[in-house]
Amino acid sequence: MTDITPDELKQRRANGETPTIIDVRETWENEEAHIDGSRSIPLGTLPDKLDELEDLRDQEIxxxxxxxxxxxxxxxxxxxxGFKNVRNLLGGFQAYQQA
Structure with a gap:
């Protein structure tokens, strides 16, 4: 799956879509500002959280x-x-905020 641009994500959210968004920044970064509805899972803890994400294995993340x-x-x-539909937000949160 190709990655996603900030504009594409904003447009989808404006259309009422609620894709699964995982914020892999540190907890303090997420607490300062985040994308509404995103789930905070810092990168270093991701291996320990795989079981929690099992139901998303075939869904877009x-x-x-x-x-x-x-x-x-x-x-x-x-x-x-084994996750089949993972997309990276190009430019990250900084680009999303500016889009």
């Missing part, structure tokens, strides 16, 4: 961090563990 690096790692990790 959008991962994001501040600029896109950590979420690219999260996407690769999830794909390696």
């Amino acid at each position: 959008i991962v994001h961090c501040k600029g896109g690096g950590r979420s690219a790692s999260a996407k690769a990790f999830l794909v390696q563990h």
Whole structure:
């Protein structure tokens, strides 16, 4: 699955869609500001949270961090563990805020 642009995500949300969004930034970053409805799972804790995500294995998951690096790692990790539809938010939260 291809990654997603901030504009595409904003448009989908404006149309009433509620995709699963996982914020892999640190907890304190998420507490400062976040995308409404996103789920905070810091990258370092992702391996321990796989069981909680099991029901999403075949669904679209959008991962994001501040600029896109950590979420690219999260996407690769999830794909390696059998998640089939993982998309990285290009430019991360910074780009989303500016879109």
